[in-house]
Amino acid sequence: MAAWVKGGATDAGTAIEAAASLLAKARAPVIAGLSADVAAIRAAYDLAGRIGASVDTAGSAGTYAELGSLSRVGALTSTPAEAVGRADVVLVVGAAPWQAPILKRLIDAKPSRGRAAGSERALLAVGANATASLSWPAEGGLTEAVGVLRAHARGHLAGDDLPGQIAARLAAAQYGVLLYDAAELGEVGVEMLQGLAMELSETTRCFTLAVGGTGQDRAVVPVSAWLTGQAPRSGFGRRVPEHDPWRFDAARQVAAGEVDAVLWLGAVPVSRPDWLSRVPSVALVADGEAQAAEVVIAVGQPGRDHGGVLWNEQRAALTFWPASAPSDLPSAASVLGALKERLVTGQAASRSEPAC
Amino acid sequence: MSTLTLRAAPPERLDLLNINPLALSRLSQGEAERLEIGTTRTGVRLGDCFAVALDRSDTLTIEGGHERLDRVGASLSEGTIRVAGDVGQRLGAGMAGGSLIVAGNAGPYAATGATGGTITVEGDAGDHAGGAVYAAKAGLDGATLIIRGAAGAHLGDRMRRGTIVAGRAGAFAGSRMIAGTLAALAVGDHPGFGMRRGTLLVGTHGRMSPTFVETGTHDLVFLRLLATALRSLSAEHADLLGKPLRRYSGDLATIAKGEIWVAA
Numbered sequence: 001m002a003a004w005v006k007g008g009a010t011d012a013g014t015a016i017e018a019a020a021s022l023l024a025k026a027r028a029p030v031i032a033g034l035s036a037d038v039a040a041i042r043a044a045y046d047l048a049g050r051i052g053a054s055v056d057t058a059g060s061a062g063t064y065a066e067l068g069s070l071s072r073v074g075a076l077t078s079t080p081a082e083a084v085g086r087a088d089v090v091l092v093v094g095a096a097p098w099q100a101p102i103l104k105r106l107i108d109a110k111p112s113r114g115r116a117a118g119s120e121r122a123l124l125a126v127g128a129n130a131t132a133s134l135s136w137p138a139e140g141g142l143t144e145a146v147g148v149l150r151a152h153a154r155g156h157l158a159g160d161d162l163p164g165q166i167a168a169r170l171a172a173a174q175y176g177v178l179l180y181d182a183a184e185l186g187e188v189g190v191e192m193l194q195g196l197a198m199e200l201s202e203t204t205r206c207f208t209l210a211v212g213g214t215g216q217d218r219a220v221v222p223v224s225a226w227l228t229g230q231a232p233r234s235g236f237g238r239r240v241p242e243h244d245p246w247r248f249d250a251a252r253q254v255a256a257g258e259v260d261a262v263l264w265l266g267a268v269p270v271s272r273p274d275w276l277s278r279v280p281s282v283a284l285v286a287d288g289e290a291q292a293a294e295v296v297i298a299v300g301q302p303g304r305d306h307g308g309v310l311w312n313e314q315r316a317a318l319t320f321w322p323a324s325a326p327s328d329l330p331s332a333a334s335v336l337g338a339l340k341e342r343l344v345t346g347q348a349a350s351r352s353e354p355a356c
Numbered sequence: 357m358s359t360l361t362l363r364a365a366p367p368e369r370l371d372l373l374n375i376n377p378l379a380l381s382r383l384s385q386g387e388a389e390r391l392e393i394g395t396t397r398t399g400v401r402l403g404d405c406f407a408v409a410l411d412r413s414d415t416l417t418i419e420g421g422h423e424r425l426d427r428v429g430a431s432l433s434e435g436t437i438r439v440a441g442d443v444g445q446r447l448g449a450g451m452a453g454g455s456l457i458v459a460g461n462a463g464p465y466a467a468t469g470a471t472g473g474t475i476t477v478e479g480d481a482g483d484h485a486g487g488a489v490y491a492a493k494a495g496l497d498g499a500t501l502i503i504r505g506a507a508g509a510h511l512g513d514r515m516r517r518g519t520i521v522a523g524r525a526g527a528f529a530g531s532r533m534i535a536g537t538l539a540a541l542a543v544g545d546h547p548g549f550g551m552r553r554g555t556l557l558v559g560t561h562g563r564m565s566p567t568f569v570e571t572g573t574h575d576l577v578f579l580r581l582l583a584t585a586l587r588s589l590s591a592e593h594a595d596l597l598g599k600p601l602r603r604y605s606g607d608l609a610t611i612a613k614g615e616i617w618v619a620a
Binding site: 027028051052064067068071072140143144147148150151154156157188191192195231235237238239243244245246247256258 | 367368369394395396397398423424426445464465489490491510514528531532546549550563565566567607608609610612
């Protein structure tokens with residue numbers, strides 16, 4: 001097992017000991033990233049509960065843009081398989097979805113199921129374009145553009161300009177799909193896009209499909225829901241899980257100097273934020289390198305070094321991925337479990353020093 | 357007048373939900389000092405951070421503010437709280453009555469879900485002032501929010517009732533508004549984005565979304581009533597109504613029963 005403390009290679013026991021002492025003395029620790037398999041995410045919430053940490057994910061900007069909208073207006077969603085099989089009109093919202101793997105599948109195949117089976121698939125674009133047949137640059141911004149499309153779909157705006165044409169094509173579709181990236185569109189935009197899908201669904205079928213998502217955020221959302229009853233950004237400082245997307249935003253907490261220790265969980269590789277270097281940190285990462293944090297412990301990558309349940313983008317579900325190249329690297333869940341054991345016996349939480 | 361004096365900058369965010377004149381009036385000095393206000397496992401208590409002086413009156417003064425003081429005056433139902441400095445998020449959240457005055461700046465989500473009373477911020481307010489928190493049905497819900505300085509983005513997001521008066525406001529002022537009245541001397545881009553009903557009164561504005569349609573200049577009795585109502589809160593805002601006003605109707609993406617009045 002590869003492990004480093006302050007840049008120097010060491011063994012597992014020493015690294016776990018160093019990580020435990022870093023977390024034990026922290027007033028407000030944060031467990032961030034959470035890019036890992038379900039077992040490790042569970043272990044992370046368990047550890048957070050024991051040490052009063054708060055939790056944040058690697059892709060929370062996009063996750064909360066979606067959850068915020070979902071909590072208010074609900075969502076009409078499809079899956080990648082349904083979109084590829086049924087959609088005869090696809091509206092690509094913004095630039096990010098053009099980079100998504102699903103786009104090639106949508107371009108390469110015609111709809112094969114349902115009422116649109118066998119017909120051509122039309123690709124429309126708003127905001128940015130690569131190969132769409134109809135494209136609207138939308139200089140006023142994506143959020144505003146989605147609002148304009150919705151006003152057309154409602155019949156409150158009319159005309160045969162570009163947004164009018166796009167709205168007409170969506171209204172005439174058998175199965176429309178609105179492809180978007182939540183982080184790019186933002187909460188207000190996502191809510192407006194859901195409104196557009198709902199307007200169109202009055203007369204035909206139209207669904208939204210979010211692409212991307214950073215890390216394993218889509219696995220964290222259901223796991224945090226079944227463990228805490230809340231969305232991912234929860235804190236356990238007062239022993240019960242409190243959900244507060246603003247207070248437990250890890251980047252904000254670091255910028256405001258509220259955090260004194262961070263545990264970064266990146267068993268599924270994900271880019272590390274630059275604020276990580278500004279606080280004492282422990283990193284459990286698959287791509288272990290000495291400089292990643294103050295204490296670095298290399299863990300197995302689920303689906304490669306060991307089996308694990310991960311978000312399956314293609315099937316839009318949590319599925320088990322067997323180890324493709326088994327190794328003796330420990331799983332992130334087992335390291336988190338060892339940390340928890342060490343911290344529970346080591347007695348945390350005290351009022352020994354003046355609190356203020 | 358009871359007084360809490362902050363001794364030093366708080367080492368963590370503090371939650372002052374349970375600190376109000378009514379609650380303190382029933383407690384002894386010792387009991388008040390033992391009230392839990394911490395948000396981490398260290399269990400910070402009121403006496404750890406504040407010097408407490410109680411006189412059982414209905415007025416509480418917090419001397420020395422800090423942006424880490426969350427939920428000051430939250431759920432306040434009667435009495436007055438004055439803060440001599442800054443406060444953190446959710447100032448007066450869910451407040452039902454009474455008066456809350458902050459001499460400094462407020463963090464985000466000031467007056468969220470407040471159903472009654474008056475909240476005054478002499479300095480600036482953060483994003484989502486009078487706006488809804490995550491998963492809440494509505495932002496400001498009947499209270500009066502006065503921001504003398506600048507407000508951040510999403511001022512009055514999803515507000516449902518009540519009045520907001522702000523100096524300047526950022527982008528998306530009055531976004532997704534359900535109902536209510538929002539007056540600002542200047543707002544940023546996309547005022548009223550996604551609003552259903554409600555009234556915005558603005559001096560100047562940034563980019564107006566094409567989903568708002570200009571419906572001309574009107575001289576309505578309602579505007580004079582509004583001017584009278586606003587004059588008690590801010591003469592400057594009431595004066596906006598003395599000028600010829602252009603009316604925009606929207607947001608056409610929704611039921612479009614909202615309106616934005618722009619002082620020319």
